Amino acid sequence: MQEEKKQGLGTLCVQAGYSPKNGEPRVLPIVQSTTYKYDSSKQMGDLFDLKDTGYFYTRLANPTNDAVAAKITALEGGEAGILTSSGQAATFYALLNILKAGDHIVASSAIYGGSYNLIAHTMADLGIESTFVEPDVTLEELNLAFKENTKVVFGESLANPSLKILDIETFAKAAHEHGVPLVVDNTFPTPIFLRPFEFGADIVTHSTTKYMNGFANSVGGAVIDSGNFDWSLYGDKFKGLTQPDETYHGVVFTETFGRKAYITKLTTTLMRDLGSIPSPQNSFYLGVGLETLHLRMPRHFENAKAVAEYLKGHDKISWVNFSALPDDSQHDLAQKYLPNGSCGVISFGVKGGREAATRFMDALQLAAVVTHVADSRTCVLHPASTTHRQMNDEELEKAGVSPDLIRMSVGIEDKEDILLDIAQALEQV
Numbered sequence: 001m002q003e004e005k006k007q008g009l010g011t012l013c014v015q016a017g018y019s020p021k022n023g024e025p026r027v028l029p030i031v032q033s034t035t036y037k038y039d040s041s042k043q044m045g046d047l048f049d050l051k052d053t054g055y056f057y058t059r060l061a062n063p064t065n066d067a068v069a070a071k072i073t074a075l076e077g078g079e080a081g082i083l084t085s086s087g088q089a090a091t092f093y094a095l096l097n098i099l100k101a102g103d104h105i106v107a108s109s110a111i112y113g114g115s116y117n118l119i120a121h122t123m124a125d126l127g128i129e130s131t132f133v134e135p136d137v138t139l140e141e142l143n144l145a146f147k148e149n150t151k152v153v154f155g156e157s158l159a160n161p162s163l164k165i166l167d168i169e170t171f172a173k174a175a176h177e178h179g180v181p182l183v184v185d186n187t188f189p190t191p192i193f194l195r196p197f198e199f200g201a202d203i204v205t206h207s208t209t210k211y212m213n214g215f216a217n218s219v220g221g222a223v224i225d226s227g228n229f230d231w232s233l234y235g236d237k238f239k240g241l242t243q244p245d246e247t248y249h250g251v252v253f254t255e256t257f258g259r260k261a262y263i264t265k266l267t268t269t270l271m272r273d274l275g276s277i278p279s280p281q282n283s284f285y286l287g288v289g290l291e292t293l294h295l296r297m298p299r300h301f302e303n304a305k306a307v308a309e310y311l312k313g314h315d316k317i318s319w320v321n322f323s324a325l326p327d328d329s330q331h332d333l334a335q336k337y338l339p340n341g342s343c344g345v346i347s348f349g350v351k352g353g354r355e356a357a358t359r360f361m362d363a364l365q366l367a368a369v370v371t372h373v374a375d376s377r378t379c380v381l382h383p384a385s386t387t388h389r390q391m392n393d394e395e396l397e398k399a400g401v402s403p404d405l406i407r408m409s410v411g412i413e414d415k416e417d418i419l420l421d422i423a424q425a426l427e428q429v
């Protein structure tokens, strides 16, 4: 048997995470149980003290959830991973696992609206401050954003909805020079098109709600650790990982769990205290979706490219963003980070601004107007009046979202049908 890491991404999509033993179910079982039975209290006690490994309560761990987390971990080339009940929970836990009041985050400004809210507002209320920088800043500028109390750098590999590409290598370099890890939200490209660990990122997060699930049937998230960041080199900075945890009788996560310290801490402290575990049923759907990720992503990309090229030549369209277009502002970064494709999401402006955008969207028939993005069905959204409505014009500008921006998430239908729908809708503008 080949080692998992050496197998191709398609094989990992189909097979990784679950290997049934003789006579066991071929398909990953849904372990719909909150709890697990033991023969003695002593065994159970050892589990609570982290002296032994095993399942005891699904808020901390569940076999179905773990198998799907292992599949995503294999796809990202990571060391350990955990599923969360949403992408938002994944982002929050990935950061909170190493932050506390008084700390500081350096974040890319081109991130999902929910992540921006979380960092700029909710985490600020918890006493964690932040500085936002452009996703393509120079190393010199980026270095200026760091403070004495900076503990983490956060960015989005391919931003939703601005489609700006994070210069991961530069961000990783700056983070490491300051002795902190880089966390990258890799929701849009998925590991099929980009694996941030290969460019120096330390931790990856996902909203699995999107392409990973693929069919819009359940909300979920994941946090994957590369295991590469050496927390113990900076003992004072990451006390939660490098000093005794009294709630586990003095366990030191880095000493006991080595490269799995970060995910073990997240599981045994944040999940224990805050919850946000997915239901095993939802993880099952996610696992099924992942089995075709390697087939769906290239189709999303191919269809989106056809739509982008069509719109680019249309006289009612003012601009189109899609990094595969040769004159796109992100094209050079795409050559480096997304050489084989990006995703199915494009953004564009219809001439006539906000009003024309609405008329165009209402005239679409195959493509639906929904808040969702990145599933098998083509859909459209106007972020300025929906997902990003809490931002003022200046904040919108910084996040790369203009008021006339339409985000189209191109699905995996036949591209001829998608193009016909767009053509008839534009005729009505």
Ligand SMILES: *Cc1c(COP(=O)(O)O)cnc(C)c1O
Pocket: 086, 087, 088, 089, 091, 112, 114, 115, 156, 160, 185, 187, 188, 206, 207, 208, 209, 210, 219, 220, 221
């Ligand atoms: C949707 C999304 C999130 C939030 O995920 P939920 O599953 O909706 O909580 C985070 N990051 C990105 C890039 C997203 O697209």
